[in-house]
Amino acid sequence: MKRLFTQGLKFLGVTLALYLLTFLALYKISIGKPLIYRTADYYQWKGGVAQAKFAEWDPSAKWDAVVIGSSHAYRGYDPRVFAARGYRMFNLGSTAQTPLSTYTILKNYVDSSRTKLVILDLYENTMDQDGLESVSDLSQNLPTDLAAAELTARFRDLRGVNMFTLRMLNKQGPVMYKDPNYKGNGFAIKTDSVKRKITYERGKTLKLNDRQKEYFVKCLDLCAERGISVVLATHFYPHQSDQQRHLDLKRWVEPLIADRGILWLDFSYSHTLSDTNHFCDHNHMNEAGSRIFNERLLDSLEAKGYLPHLSRVPL
C-alpha cells in the first residue's frame, strides 16, 4: 500500500509536469490564434463585458441595488435609469450566468454593509444547464484568483482545471477584446431592433439542473445570512416565445420563495411591447424596451418599499 502511495504521488507529479508543459506549448504556439483555443470551444478570451465590469467594480463603493444574473441582467437592467431616480445601481450580470456562478460572485463581492438590495434576474434558460459557458467566461474575467479558483472547483468538472490554467497564463496579458455596447456600471445594451423574422423554439420541456437548483437556494440563503434584501425579477419576453418553459420554472420557484417571503416581479409576458421594436433578438430587449422595463421595475420596487421614493432626475 505504501508503495502504491509513493508511486502514485510520483505519477501525479509526472502527469502534472507533462500537463503544464503541453498546455504551455499549446498556449505559446499560434496558428492564427494560440493553439489552446483550437483544442476546445470552452476557452474564452480575457475581455468583454465581464472583464470591463469587474475592472470597474469598486469593492468599497456603496450601492442601493446590485443586479445579478445572465445576459438578461446585464443587458436589461439599466443603471442610468436607476440613477435618474437617484439610486446607485451596479450590474453584476454576466454571460449565461447560472446560480452556481451567481453564488460565487455574491459570496466574494457583495456584502450587506455596501449593498442594500440584490435584484436577482430569473431566467429559465440558466436553470437547465451545467453552467459551462458562464464558468468559462468568469474564470477568465473575475478580478481575484481565489474567486476564480473557487468557481472552477465548484464546477466539479475537469474542464475547470484547464480554464484556471489558462487564466493563470493570461494573467499578465492584455485585455483581448472590448464590447462596444458596454455603457458602464456593468451595463451593456444594443439599440438595434429585430429586422428578420425569428422562429421561436417550442415544446422543449424545462429540465431543471439539480446543481443549479441547489445553488439558487444557496444564493437566497447567503443573502438572508448577510442581511441583504433579495428581489427576484424577470424582464419582458417576446410574446411569441415559448411560455410553457417559464411556467415550468414558476411551478418550482413559487413555493420556494413563498416560504421565505421573497418577492418575484415577473414581468415576462405582462407588457404591451412589440416583439420587434423593443427587442434586439429572440430574447433580449433593446435600449427602448429596456428603458420601459426599468421604469416599471423601479415603480414596483418603490411601491413595495424596496427602494425609497427619491426625486427624479431627467435622463
Next chain:
Amino acid sequence: MLFNSAEFCLFFFPLVTGLYFVLPHKWRWLLLLGASCWFYMAFVPLFIAILAFTIGVDYFAGLAIERNEGSRRKFFLVASIIANVGVLAVFKYWDFLNGNLTSLFGSIGIEYHLPKLNEWTFFGFLPAGMVLPIGLSFHTFQSLSYTIEVYRKHQKAEHRFGVFALYVMFYPQLVAGPIERPANLLNQLNAQEGAGIRSHFNYDRVVWGLKQMLWGFFKKLVIADRCGFLVDQVYGHTGQYEGLSLLLATYLFAFQIYCDFSGYTDIALGAARVMGFDLMVNFRTPYRSASISEFWSRWHISLSSWFRDYLYIPLGGNRVVKWRWYYNLFIVFLVSGLWHGANWTYIIWGSIHGFYLILAAIFVPYWKTFDLATGLSKWPRIKRWANVLITFHLVLLAWVFFRANNVHDAFLVCERIFNTPWHFADLFKLYKALPTSLFEVTIALTAVFLLIDPVYDAWIKREHAWPTGWKGMAAFGALAVFILLFGYFGSTSFIYFQF
C-alpha cells in the same frame, strides 16, 4: 451510474475498492453485492426488480436442474429459458413486435391496438413511462449461461443465493459486459469467499487495473465522445449532407463504437482486476482482422462465443450439410442483430454479417486460385493488409445500418456515399456546423489513436512489457494529460448500455 461520472471516479470506485481490501474476506461478497445494487439503482431504481426476478428464477432453476434427472432437468432448463427470454420479449421487443403487427394488420384493413410498453403500469405497480432497463440483454444472457452450464453438468449449482446474485450483478460488468460464464466469474467469487486466492492486496494487479482503466477512459472520453459529436451531427441530419461527409462520419462511427465499447470494457476489466478478478477479454484489435470470421473472434468476444456455444453449436455448427451450415450461420447473426436492439436496422446489420460469412464459406475454394492467379501468395504481408482493408470496409458498410436512425436513412447514406459526387464543399459545410475546431481536432486525435492503439493494447494485455520507471509514468501520464486537455466531459452514456 456511469463510469465516466465524477460520482464513480471520485467516490464510488475508491470507496468500494478501499472497503473491499479492508473488510474480512467472508464479508466481501456482501460489500460487492450491495455496491452492485447501488451502482445499478443509480440509473432507475425500480429496474432492480426485473434483475431480482431473473436472479430468483435462475437460482432456483439451477438448484432444481442439479437435483433432478432426465426430462425434469430439461423442464427446469426450459422454464429458465422461457423466463429469461420472456423478460427480454416484454421489455425489449414488445414495442417492436406490437408496432410491426399494427402496421401489418393496418395494411390489410384490420384495426389492432395493444398498449405500448411505456403505457403499461402492471396493474398500478409500476409508473407509466417505462423504458428499456439498462443492460438487460447482458445480464439476462449471463444468467442464462449459468442454467445452461448447470444443465450440461459443466457447472455445479450455486447454493448461496447472495453469491449467485453477485455473479449476475457484479458491478464492473453488469450493464455492458463482458458476458461472463460461471466457470470464470462464479468460480472466482467462490474462491474469494473461501480461502481467498486473490484476496490480498497485490500492488502489480492494482497498478495493472488502474492503467487499464486509464486507457479505457482515454478511449471513451478523448476518442469516442468526440467522434460521437461529429457523427451525431451528420447522422442526425442525413438529408443535409452528401457523400464525403457521410463517408467521414461512417469512418468516425467505426472508431466511436470501438472506443466506446472497448473503453467501457477496459474500465470494467480494470476495476475488477484491481480487486483481484479476471474478467473475459472482449476485444483484440478487431479492425486488424483479415476476414469477417476473424473479426468476430476479436470483436465482442464474450457475445460471439456465447452465440457459438449456446446457439451455433446446438444448431449443428458446421458439422452438417452445406445448406444447413449456411442457414446456421445466418440464423446466429440474425439473432445477434436482434440481440442488439428491437429495430430493423440491427436485424439488417446482423443479416449483412451473416451474409458475409456465407459468401466467405462459399468462396473458400476459389481464394487459393485467386491468390495464385494474382501472385498475392508470394506477398503474404501485402495480402494480409489488403484483406484487413477489405474486411474493415465490409464492417464499415454494415455499421451504416447499425448507426442510422432507421432503414430509410441507412439506404440514403449508402446511396449518397456511392452515387453522389464527393465535394470538399460538403466537408466544409460540416466543418462550419460544428463547434470551433472540433472537426480538425477530432480527426487529428483519431489519427493519433490509430498509431498508439496497438502499442497500448499490447501493454494492457501484457503481450508486451510496458515501459518501467519514469518512461512508464510518462507513457501513462500522457494518457491522463490527453484526457484532461482533449476529453469530452458531458458524462455521456455508453452506446452499449441501451442493449
